[in-house]
Amino acid sequence: MDARDLTVSLGGTEILDGVSLAVESGELVGLVGPNGAGKTTLLRTLAGYLTPDSGSVRVDGDDVHALASKAASRRVAVVPQSSAFSFDFAVRDVVAMGRHPYRSRLRPADDADGATHVEDALERCELTDLAERPVTAVSGGERRRVLLARALAQDTPVTLLDEPTAGLDVNHQVRTLDLVRDLIDEGRRAVAAIHDLALAARYCDRLVVLSGGRVHAAGPPAEVVTRDALRDAFDASAAVGTDPVTGTPSVTPLTHPGERDARVHVLGAGDAAVGLLDPLVVAGYRVTVGPVVDGGLDHEAARRLDRPAVTTPPFGSVSDEAFERAAARVREADVVVVPEGAREVGANARLAALADATVVVSGDDAALREAVADALRGRETGVRTRTE
Numbered sequence: 001m002d003a004r005d006l007t008v009s010l011g012g013t014e015i016l017d018g019v020s021l022a023v024e025s026g027e028l029v030g031l032v033g034p035n036g037a038g039k040t041t042l043l044r045t046l047a048g049y050l051t052p053d054s055g056s057v058r059v060d061g062d063d064v065h066a067l068a069s070k071a072a073s074r075r076v077a078v079v080p081q082s083s084a085f086s087f088d089f090a091v092r093d094v095v096a097m098g099r100h101p102y103r104s105r106l107r108p109a110d111d112a113d114g115a116t117h118v119e120d121a122l123e124r125c126e127l128t129d130l131a132e133r134p135v136t137a138v139s140g141g142e143r144r145r146v147l148l149a150r151a152l153a154q155d156t157p158v159t160l161l162d163e164p165t166a167g168l169d170v171n172h173q174v175r176t177l178d179l180v181r182d183l184i185d186e187g188r189r190a191v192a193a194i195h196d197l198a199l200a201a202r203y204c205d206r207l208v209v210l211s212g213g214r215v216h217a218a219g220p221p222a223e224v225v226t227r228d229a230l231r232d233a234f235d236a237s238a239a240v241g242t243d244p245v246t247g248t249p250s251v252t253p254l255t256h257p258g259e260r261d262a263r264v265h266v267l268g269a270g271d272a273a274v275g276l277l278d279p280l281v282v283a284g285y286r287v288t289v290g291p292v293v294d295g296g297l298d299h300e301a302a303r304r305l306d307r308p309a310v311t312t313p314p315f316g317s318v319s320d321e322a323f324e325r326a327a328a329r330v331r332e333a334d335v336v337v338v339p340e341g342a343r344e345v346g347a348n349a350r351l352a353a354l355a356d357a358t359v360v361v362s363g364d365d366a367a368l369r370e371a372v373a374d375a376l377r378g379r380e381t382g383v384r385t386r387t388e
């Protein structure tokens with residue numbers, strides 16, 4: 001599928017502005033972006049339901065918007081976001097609706113293997129036991145699987161999924177995306193709007209970040225899911241790391257940072273600074289940390305929060321070079337935070353002695369922020385502060 005330069009207006013408002021997106025065989029593209037970004041509008045345009053003001057959508061060379069509706073439905077299947085049904089058709093009959101583009105009243109034999117597709121789709125979506133049940137009498141999560149099965153039965157090269165995991169329990173979220181992944185690995189193509197960034201990063205080959213109706217970023221998940229991209233596209237503050245189990249990006253949303261100009265340096269140790277960095281970053285301080293052990297928990301916390309860290313190798317005293325780099329950070333900091341348990345660790349005592357103002361903290365986030373604010377106030381009036 002190759003969508004080029006799509007511009008779409010609804011109700012006189014431009015919703016998509018020059019959006020291009022290509023999906024190769026064997027590729028799952030995740031569409032991510034804030035509410036109202038235009039994801040559903042884009043999927044509806046890719047499906048041929050909405051006609052763009054300009055631009056085109058081609059599947060294997062055919063312009064989707066120029067095809068008759070059945071021909072378009074033989075190329076693109078849609079799993080919509082809403083799963084409300086107003087008729088009590090049996091689950092099997094709803095799934096069989098996926099065969100509609102292959103059926104003809106004049107030549108009913110044309111869809112000879114339709115029943116096989118339907119049974120296969122029911123089985124793959126774990127719906128065989130529910131096949132006779134009215135679709136109005138299955139749970140919301142099961143209904144979403146019915147819509148997926150209907151799209152599967154449609155047997156198209158391209159599948160578009162609008163929030164396929166919304167409303168599913170964790171088990172079915174993963175099973176649904178595993179199933180979508182299987183389809184992709186069989187050579188199909190799919191575009192899926194997925195709100196959960198970690199799931200999108202885990203399952204998709206590429207992500208397209210849509211924001212304000214434009215493509216904000218596109219590429220492999222590890223390149224696209226970054227702290228800066230999340231701030232720019234979602235106006236969100238988040239810690240981004242690597243999930244130790246899946247090896248794909250993990251995302252921890254944070255409270256929106258405030259705006260403060262002061263520099264705060266946190267002295268580290270093994271894990272002494274973990275838990276101190278986030279509240280300070282959220283409070284809007286320009287936070288640095290170190291010396292921390294290279295690859296240790298303090299270092300990882302700094303990395304996820306995208307804060308500069310002075311590192312020192314494990315198993316050894318702090319090198320002169322690391323000391324000097326940390327000392328430079330300490331000297332330029334307005335306040336230096338010393339984690340209670342790390343006061344005497346490594347070079348911390350020597351570094352703290354170089355600071356304009358130090359606070360030794362143990363307590364909770366609020367106590368930490370209060371101590372730092374107090375120290376800053378003290379510094380402004382020229383008083384050397386030491387808060388315990």
Ligand SMILES: Nc1ncnc2c1ncn2[C@@H]1O[C@H](COP(=O)(O)OP(=O)(O)OP(=O)(O)O)[C@@H](O)[C@H]1O
Pocket residue numbers: 010011013015033034035036037038039040041042
């Ligand atoms: N028929 C319409 N007329 C006018 N504006 C519309 C219409 N349909 C959607 N919009 C607007 O278009 C924008 C994009 O909506 P869309 O549903 O595509 O976003 P989305 O990224 O899927 O959002 P969400 O994540 O909340 O589902 C929104 O601001 C929405 O209010």
